[in-house]
Amino acid sequence: MRWLIASCLRLAAVVVVAALVVAGLGIWSLRNAAVDTLPEFLPPQVQVQTEALGLSANEVEQLITVPMEDELNGVAYLDHLRSRSLPGLSDIELTFKPGTDIYHARQLVQERVNQGPAVVNVGTPPVMVQPLSAETRGLMVGISSSTVSPIDLSTLARWRIRPRLLAVPGVANVTIWGQRDQQLQVLIDPAKLRAKGVTLSQVINTTGDAMWTSPLTFVEASTPGADGFIDTPNQRLSVQHLLPISTPQDLAKVPVEVDTGVSKLKLGDVATVVEDHPALRGDAVLTSQSADGTGFLLVVEKFPGADALAVDRGVRQAMAELAPGLQGVKVDTDVYRPATYLDSALANLGWAALAGLVLLVAWFGLAWRSWRVALIGLVATALPLITAAWVLDLRDATFSWFTLAGLAVALAVVVDDAVSAVAAVQRGLDQAPPGSPDSPDRGREGRAAAITEALLGVRRPLGWALAVLLLAAVPLLMVPGSNGELTRPMLFTYVLTMVAAAAVALTVTPALSLLLLRRAPEGRAVPPVARWIESVHDRAARVFARRRVAAVTLAGVLGVAALAIIPQFGGGGLVPAPQDRNLVVQWSAAPGTSLPAMRQTTEAAGAELRGVPGVTGVASDIGQALLGDQIVNVDSAQTWLTVAGNADLGRTKARITEVLSHYPALSHQLLTYAQTALAGAPTNSIGPDGNAPLTVRLYGTNWAALTTEANQLASVVDGIHGVSGATVHEPTQEPSILIDTDVAKAANYGLKPGDVRRDTAVLISGIPVGSYYQQQQIFDVAVWSVPTVRANLGDIQNLLLDTPSGGQVPLKDVATVAIAPAPTEIDHDQASRYLDITATLHGVDADTAVSQVQTAVRKVTLPEGYHAEVSSGIAEQQGAALQIILVAIGCALGTLLLFQAALRSWPRAGLLLASLPLSLAGGALTAYAAGSAISAGELIGFLGVLALAVRGGLRVLRRTRELELAGHGGASAVAAREASFPVVASAIGLILLVAPFTLRGDIAGLELVRPLSFVLMGGAVTATVVTLLLLPAFAGRAPSDEDEAVPFPTGGGEGGEQVAQPGARGSVDEGLRPGARPATQPGGAPNERGRPDAGGSRAPEELHGSSPASASDPAEGAA
Structure with missing residues (x-):
């Protein structure tokens, strides 16, 4: 580390130029970064569809699905095989093990499809659907015309528009709803x-x-044969017949x-x-575009990782290029346009981030009264974020809610690193003794030596803190399923940004400091902000030092408040509802409802919804489209709504819900498309929804036998103690x-x-x-x-x-x-029909109930080839939770070991570990006050608070030990006073940086960042209180015999380890007080302000570079 800092100081100009280049390239590259609402959270999947329009669900199963399953089952790396047989469509979904390359999996599946048995010639050959993004639909385009016939318009859509849209980068497929082929x-x-x-x-x-x-x-x-050709003495003439039939x-x-x-x-x-045209498999209704709703919906589906904004630009540009050839055709590219939400979200995030950055830079300038320090603080804050984002872009990562949340929570570390490094360097320059090798009076070499020693001291405790924070993120990596896939990009971004912040603090910050900072002039006054912070801390610390009960009371209040608040959080999902103005209504009619009836209903509902104030666009898709993303029958539909940007979203949703209540015969649900994507995420849990308390899945071949045996199993399950309400879920009939x-x-x-x-x-x-x-x-x-x-x-x-x-x-x-x-849909799991029996549990543990039911089921005699599997969604959730808890306990023990290694004291390591939940209490309180339900934003926000608590706690306790080893009394109070300014400065800087995100309200783009910011703001306050008041109060004792009374090494000496003297550059408190002199000398007792009564050196200077100026020594200035 010393070599790295020294090298950067020798090449300071080169390092600064390189940093500017990196920042410029990063900003330029990020202009084209992929953006989407959600990350790619789906496991590797391959979907094979076979269309057989006219076949019933039973015939599709017998003639297509079963032969295909027999061939595809057992393909390498396969994790789960499911299929759905609907009237006219077979859909087989193969889910592969995590980490499987999707294109390798597709190759394996394609080989099986090619060598498999020929599918009965009743439809199209099996088609392997293109890999699709988790949020499949990138854009929806409506086309209609009052002069062009539907068949001609369909021909135009299929043979002219669709091929052009498929050429847009990022577009995987274009499906046409309502297609009427000539x-x-x-x-x-x-x-x-x-x-x-x-x-x-x-x-x-x-x-x-x-x-x-x-x-x-x-x-x-x-067997039409070939026309052939003839050879004349001079040329070869091919023969071609012209088909005389076209009308x-x-x-x-x-x-x-x-x-x-x-x-x-x-x-x-x-x-x-x-x-x-042939019989329709689905239809489209363009309420806002056509008087009678006639038209077509072109659904643009995008590849995984494709940039939603780039796809939107490409499609709109392509439609503009096609416009001259679409005379008489009305084109609407705003039927569903997620780019509208993304543009709004990026704008809101950008303005809030800019406002927060301005406030942070102003705080740097105010706290140190120096534009140079403010400039270094700006670079030290912005550069890690830009670097981390650029690295993500180079890895082809998609910038989603969760990526941006990872950057936001890392602000706690970024700001603290900037404050620590800037303060240490400025104070090191101010307080280096004249004539010493690292005195700034010796010119550039002296300043470089002072900066090196200052940074070495501040980085040592922060290095331990980085290890602890990396360990703290491990339990979140154990979250299973799609929730885990959502949180991992956030954690990776958080860790990457912390590493980037540390790298900037060791390279760019010292280089900029060497070029910009100098020793403060003699007689310069202490900054008023720093003086006020010291004064407030002194008064508060004096209360806690004299009344230990005050510390115990405060700790108890924080602990009880946290325990009382956490259960009060509303039950919410990991992902909050997006503030998206593109809404979708999912309709389900009675099984067997005809296509004309569904069209009539959606037309009526669409007309009524179009009259809702604030709704600007209404369009519907019904049933299926060729190779479409909706595997449903014609009794299902979706109505897409666009809400005006100036309309009140909440009020408009309420009015839409009121209109939907006018159609009680149809079940309906009002969602955003992101919510539908999350709801459709696959799960390996068995059962109708994968979350039933208890599920018995009976596999077999004959529906009548399955139903009989399922009813028998239901009666068996109902007779088990603690299990009741056994229900057989038979397939829907039409x-x-x-x-x-x-x-x-x-x-x-x-x-x-x-x-x-x-x-x-x-x-x-x-x-x-x-x-x-x-x-x-x-x-x-x-x-x-x-x-x-x-x-x-x-x-x-x-x-x-x-x-x-x-x-x-x-x-x-x-x-x-x-x-x-007859069944409307026949589902297979692992290439077999099945029926589910679900039950509820009461007064019995889920694992115990599963064991009892398994024992009872084994005693039931089933027909040959039939078998049953028992599972519990609750047990699986509890098992996953238990795994996370065990990992968290292991990480806590690892954290304790790291604390002990950093502090050389088991009691203080335990004290610091026990204080962390108290630091988190403020985040819980502010999140609850803001009305937030627990979501991914709050959860990762606590990691940011934890970062502040760990970093501040290690500073104070390591400095306390140094002072104790030097024989100083009141070491914990002195250490906390030295740390008061950097800790408070970091907390205030973080609060100012994230405050704009909380003031904008619930708007697009801030769904995760806003609750995260509330947690950071409240947590920054309690972490500061715990670090500066509670830790010193409980740590105020000398090292005991059980502690390892070994001084901290400087790690930078030539002749082996050297004892770090209190206040010396290179000691652990370098980041707090580089060059500060001890509070006492041997034989002298400190007074109540930490100053020797006589004959001793001055009290320890604070982070900003001085303690309060006095008339006796006006020469001690501030940085």
């Missing part, structure tokens, strides 16, 4: 086909073979295939050929049309069950038979039935099926067609 449809009526003597198979074959290519393997178009009229002219001869019938004679083919009846007509299913599938859902190309766009061709033959249950029952004999038979004659309940 499709040529051959609509048949079985009755008309019978009248014309044409079968359904003829229409399918004719339509498929009319195209260049077809996905149907039984038609000739499935319904063209397709209608194609003759119907017959076995022999040429048919005079055309497709247009036996079917209706139209241009339309009305479905079930077709049960009677094999015997079908055989009478020459039909097989597969024939019945295939024909009805074509008539009800349609079948893609080919595709055609038009202006670099690909469109499908499908065979379907006219809507009038599939409008209701009666129509389905009367569907006419072709028979091998050339006739037709109604579906109801060969199958039973009825409405019956």
Whole structure:
């Protein structure tokens, strides 16, 4: 350390220039740093989706999900496998072990998908969704038009807008809600086909073979062949056919295939050929943009770690570039724009930080009456923050709430380091004895020597403090799940900033001090602020010294207040609600609700919400979109609201909630998008929500058997002492049309069950038979039935099926067609169906209850292949809490050992450790007074208070021991008086720095920093009181025989360890009193102010460089 400081002093100009370069580069780089509300807290995940529009949930499970799970299960590094089978969609989610590289995991999954069994050809092939950010949606763009048809607008969105947006850096995917792809449809009526003597198979074959290519393997178009080329003597000429079919009229002219001869019938004679869109999987309603709500929502999804602001700028710029080609199209890029919140948050944080920095610099100038000291203080405060932020940016970290909170809590260390270093250096220059080797009178070398000795003394106790603070952060690293992933970036930023502050104090601060500071002129008066602080401390310390009961009373009051306040905190989550003006209403209707019904409801609700004062934008997405982030049925929707910047957010939310109450038939929830992202975080806990007191998960294959066995297990669980309310959570059912083919009846007509299913599938859902190309766009061709033959249950029952004999038979004659309940969603865990049985606990420990239930479940005989697992969300939480507590106890013991090593005294090490909770009491009191619930802001704020308490306590107690070893009486009082100015200066500086964050109120960007600031302000006060008043009162005794009566080494001598004399440069109190002379000389007793009555040297000077001036010695000046 001595070598580092000396080297920086020799190259002071170079160090300062390098610091300026680092600051400039850091500021320049941070202009483009990635910003988002939340860090990437999700574990490594890979999502595989397979679309099969028209299949029921049961069919999706059987035909797609189960084969895919069998292939994907057991992939390397897999931690958990889950799947959801919904009507028309299979979604498989693979969660990998922490630390797994996401792109390596994707490669492993892709290999399994490629080599896996072919999925039934009823939809799209399996698609591995792009890796997405925890807050997936980066922007939502609404497009509508009163002149362009929905199909043409959808074509424009899919083939022109979407490819351009995908090219924006950071964009992972663009999904389109309400997409209506252009499709040529051959609509048949079985009755008309019978009248014309044409079968359904003829229409399918004719339509498929009319195209260049077809996905149907039984038609000739499935192998279109190559046109080839010819070689002439001079050139090669390629051959290309031009598809003459691009409109319904063209397709209608194609003759119907017959076995022999040429048919005079055309497709247009036996079917209706139209241009339309396939069945919708979801829809969009643009209330604010279109009179009837018609339009599309383009949802821009971003990669993990992508800069939300950069994505926003890129998308908006891309839409501006596309504007000339979007005539007649209305584009709204403000449907959901998180950049609005982020811009507001950064502006609020910036202005508050600037105001706090101005107040801090003004405090430096006032306390030392020197613009030079203020300048050094500014650099010593700002440079660590810039350096830490730049390092984070170089590591591609995203600056979120939690990153900024880590920087904010580190301010306690940054400010204290700046105060300690500046004060030590200035006083070292002022008090170096004339003629000594480190006297400033000897020029640059003397000043450099004085600065070196001053900094060496102040950094030694702070080095121990840094080790303690690093150890104190370890328990928070043990927080499990997504909460742990949220807090780790905050802790890393906090530690990084502390290290940067220490580095700046050892390098840049001494270099600047050498260039700017000089010895104070003779006769300079003590700064009034320092004189006042000393005076107040002397009076207060005298009370505690004479009345020990006062110290005990104060300690008791602080302890009792903390214990009384902590249980009163409101129950809140780790993450407070963002002050985001982009809101989302999540709707859930009754299972089986149709898409038209949901659209009608969202249109009505959207119109009513648009009338709420302060709401400027309303748009809704319903159901799913291709490869979208919503894995739901059409009975779910989301309405996105934008609140004006000048509207009262709280009042507007209340009015929105009042409007939502007008729709009691739908369950709804008003949230911000960040809250929905946190709510959707996966958990490895079993159970409906992962937090049930007790959950028994029964795995099996058959729903009926699962239900029977689950009810039996529920009765078993209910019979266990302390367990009650066992409930079986059966899957949600919705009305479905079930077709049960009677094999015997079908055989009478020459039909097989597969024939019945295939024909009805074509008539009800349609079948893609080919595709055609038009202006670099690909469109499908499908065979379907006219809507009038599939409008209701009666129509389905009367569907006419072709028979091998050339006739037709109604579906109801060969199958039973009825409405019956069916699952809306089938969930798998570890590649198996399951049912959950939950129960509550009373009067029994969770671990004991789990053990008892496990024993009881093992005695139940289950069908072959069935098994049950028992867990408790409470037990898991308690286990995680116990682990954190044990780690915290270990860290406390480690802290005690570090304190003992620093103080060479077990009693005082224990005293300092016991005083830390008292120092935290002020933070708890101010946080409670401010009305804050316990959140991540308060929790990490206590780390900042702990930093002040540890650093101040080590200074005072180490200095106390030095004075005692030198034989001085009243050592603890003298040590506390010496420390009064630096400790108070640090506390006041910290309070001034964070005060603007508390005065702005609950606004965007301050959700974590504001409660954190309240904790720092209150904690700074109590930490100061404990350090300067309580510690000296309880530590005021000489070292006992049980203590190691070994003086502290200077660590800087050439000939081995040297005894650090009290007040000497290089001793532990160098940061408090560099160059100060002892309060007493041998044989002289100190008076009540610590001065010798006669013949002794002067009382110890304070941090600012002097003790109060006296008429007898006016030459002692202040720095």
